[in-house]
Amino acid sequence: MSSTEQGTSSAAPAEPTTAPESAAAPEVPESFYYVHGKDKVVHKVSAGALQHSALIHGMISNLGYTEEQAKANPFPFENIDGDILQMVVDWCNQHKGKPTPPEDTNLPKQKEKLFDLVLAVNYLEIKELLTYCCKQVAMMVKGKSPEEIREIWMIPTDAEDEAAEKEAKKRAGKEAAGETAAAAGDAK
Amino acid sequence: MKLCKFPYHVQEDILDNMEFSEIFLLSFVSHNMKKTIKSCQVTRFKSINVIMYEGSGGDYKTVDVHYKKGSRSMLMIASHRLPSNDYFPLNISGKIYDFRLCDEYAKYGSFCKYLPHACCHPYEDESVIKSIHSYLLDFFGNSVKYHWKTEKDNFIIPQLPNLLSCSIWLEDDSDTKALEEYFSSSSALKSIYLSVDEREELFSAESKFYQTEAIDIDQHHMDHCGFLSHFQGRQIYLSCYTCYVSDLITFVDRWQSEKHIIIWNT
Numbered sequence: 001m002s003s004t005e006q007g008t009s010s011a012a013p014a015e016p017t018t019a020p021e022s023a024a025a026p027e028v029p030e031s032f033y034y035v036h037g038k039d040k041v042v043h044k045v046s047a048g049a050l051q052h053s054a055l056i057h058g059m060i061s062n063l064g065y066t067e068e069q070a071k072a073n074p075f076p077f078e079n080i081d082g083d084i085l086q087m088v089v090d091w092c093n094q095h096k097g098k099p100t101p102p103e104d105t106n107l108p109k110q111k112e113k114l115f116d117l118v119l120a121v122n123y124l125e126i127k128e129l130l131t132y133c134c135k136q137v138a139m140m141v142k143g144k145s146p147e148e149i150r151e152i153w154m155i156p157t158d159a160e161d162e163a164a165e166k167e168a169k170k171r172a173g174k175e176a177a178g179e180t181a182a183a184a185g186d187a188k
Numbered sequence: 189m190k191l192c193k194f195p196y197h198v199q200e201d202i203l204d205n206m207e208f209s210e211i212f213l214l215s216f217v218s219h220n221m222k223k224t225i226k227s228c229q230v231t232r233f234k235s236i237n238v239i240m241y242e243g244s245g246g247d248y249k250t251v252d253v254h255y256k257k258g259s260r261s262m263l264m265i266a267s268h269r270l271p272s273n274d275y276f277p278l279n280i281s282g283k284i285y286d287f288r289l290c291d292e293y294a295k296y297g298s299f300c301k302y303l304p305h306a307c308c309h310p311y312e313d314e315s316v317i318k319s320i321h322s323y324l325l326d327f328f329g330n331s332v333k334y335h336w337k338t339e340k341d342n343f344i345i346p347q348l349p350n351l352l353s354c355s356i357w358l359e360d361d362s363d364t365k366a367l368e369e370y371f372s373s374s375s376a377l378k379s380i381y382l383s384v385d386e387r388e389e390l391f392s393a394e395s396k397f398y399q400t401e402a403i404d405i406d407q408h409h410m411d412h413c414g415f416l417s418h419f420q421g422r423q424i425y426l427s428c429y430t431c432y433v434s435d436l437i438t439f440v441d442r443w444q445s446e447k448h449i450i451i452w453n454t
Contacts, residue, residue, distance in 0.1 A: 115189040122198055134198065137189070138205035143289055143302035145276045146216040153191035155217045 032067065033060055034074035035089070039082030042074045049092040054125035080120045084113070088120055091129055104132040111140065111152065192220075200228040208253045208262045209303055215327060216278050226327070233328050238353075241317065242337040247310070251320065264290065264303055265317060267310040275307065281322040283315070314346045321348045345370045355381040364390055371396040376421075378402065393418050410435065417442075 033050060036042045050056045056075065065073070077085060087108070108114050118133045141149045149155070156164065191199060203211065203225060211229065215222040226233075235255045239262075243249040247267040253260050275286040290305040308316045321334070334350050339357035344366050354377060358364065368391055379402040384390065391397045393414060402423040405415055410431035415424070416439040 111189040115193075118194060118198060122195060130198070131201065134201040135205045137191075137202045138210075140189075141206075141210060141214070143291065144213075145287075145289065146213050146278070147276065149214055150217045153189055155191055155221055158218050158220075161218060161220050 031065070031070070033065070033070050035077060035085065036074050037077050037080040037082045037085035041082050041086075043085065043089045045089055045092060046096065049089075049096040052092045052095060052126045052128065053088075054127070056124060077120075077124075079123065081116055084116045084120045087117060088124060088126065088129070092126070095128070100128040103135070104129075107132060107136045114140075192224075196228070199224065203228050204232065208260050212262055212327075213304055222327070233332070236328060236332050238333045238335045239324060239328070240335045240337055243339075249317070251324075261303055263306060263320070265306045265308065265313070265320065267308060267313050269307045269309075278306075280306075280316075280319040281326075283319050285316055285319070314344065317346050318348065321346075321351075325350060345374075347374050352378040353380065356383070358382065358384045358390070360385045368392065368395060368397075376400055379404070382406065389414050391418075 031047045032044050033047060033056070034042050034044055035056070047060060050060065059075065063070075080088075091104075091106075108117060114133065114136060118130070118137065121130045121133055140152055144152065150157070191202070194202070203214075206214070211225055215225055232255075235257070236253055237256065238254045240252045240254060240259075241249055242252060249265045250261050251263045251265070253262050269286070270288075272288060274288045276288070277284045278287050286307045288305050288307065289302040291302050306316055306320065324332075324334075330350065332350070333352045334348060336345050336348075336351055336354040338345065338354065345351075345354060347370075356367065371391070372395070374396075376396055376399040378400070380397070380400045381404040383406040385408065391414065395418070397403075398414075398418040398420050401421045402425070403415070403419065403421060404425040404427075406427045408429055410416075410426070410428045415426070416435050
């Protein structure tokens with residue numbers, strides 16, 4: 001397993017405390033977890049940063065892993081491209097323990113990257129980032145005609161939808177016929 | 189980027205971030221897209237209080253959506269055509285009209301930078317409004333109310349289903365013939381706001397204007413006008429600075445036996 005710990009450098013330092021020293025609770029060392037995407041590159045991320053993801057937060061909340069156990073068991077997200085997971089990890093690190101701003105201008109402008117990011121963020125259940133992404137997707141069609149919108153969002157024409165529907169019906173019919181034939185074969 | 193590959197709630201979130209004018213344009217992309225919008229935007233469409241057609245003089249009209257949290261312009265209808273290559277055709281209720289995206293309203297602080305602009309010849313004005321209205325009825329559903337706002341000399345109100353109210357600003361020399369014709373040929377409206385200068389008789393005594401359920405008259409000086417003597421609706425709201433007390437007494441006498449609402453604001 002290849003490993004990179006680029007995420008650690010951007011991990012935020014311990015939160016400064018404003019409470020008087022005598023009343024300050026003993027500082028709990030921050031725990032870290034490890035995730036990897038399709039490219040198997042492992043990212044070390046703090047539990048604080050991972051709180052943005054409802055999916056991962058739910059997974060880790062009851063694990064009680066030691067540092068060694070966490071390192072040995074990175075969470076695999078095989079459905080997410082490595083560069084997309086990197087973007088997500090960076091975003092979680094940047095916004096760790098901070099209120100999210102009303103807008104995020106650092107999202108990818110290329111539509112395919114944004115598309116993959118939306119799917120990844122939706123899968124990982126990162127609500128705030130998903131909201132930013134959806135805003136960005138909506139922005140893509142500002143000032144565009146219906147034909148231009150179709151091209152940008154790859155929306156099929158009515159004819160294409162009809163053809164796809166016919167094809168699906170045909171396939172379903174064939175599958176049903178196959179099942180009937182198989183059932184008849186079994187009966188024999 | 190394939191929008192249809194996104195989960196339903198993501199598509200919903202994307203549509204929530206779009207202006208009404210953008211949603212309107214998106215609905216023309218395909219029948220399936222229109223269906224998706226209708227199902228994803230149920231809550232948003234339910235929040236619409238009224239869709240207002242506003243022709244404030246000149247050769248254009250705006251179609252604005254008023255909803256719980258505010259209002260937004262959705263499109264414009266212009267009775268002129270600019271020398272531009274940016275037009276694109278849209279099939280509105282079976283008729284093809286040319287549209288362009290207009291950004292000249294951005295400088296006036298409009299929330300929507302690009303507004304769809306239907307362009308037609310002056311003689312097509314009424315038919316384009318009817319087509320657009322029919323499209324909107326199908327798109328937003330029958331529960332949405334429509335309001336017509338008109339002033340100066342632009343008093344032609346088309347016969348539109350679900351048009352429940354109108355606001356009219358008349359000037360001294362305004363010709364009310366078109367209005368009278370509209371009232372006589374259409375079913376009575378729910379409410380009318382009328383701002384009028386000093387005139388004695390605006391409409392004939394038999395005019396269906398007086399059958400409107402609720403009328404709101406704003407007139408500086410009420411001088412033996414027909415509003416009080418001919419009104420047959422349920423609610424009348426009068427705002428004026430001066431009037432004849434004898435008119436009031438006659439009016440109150442006539443209505444005494446009936447349970448009408450009388451609000452007199454002087």
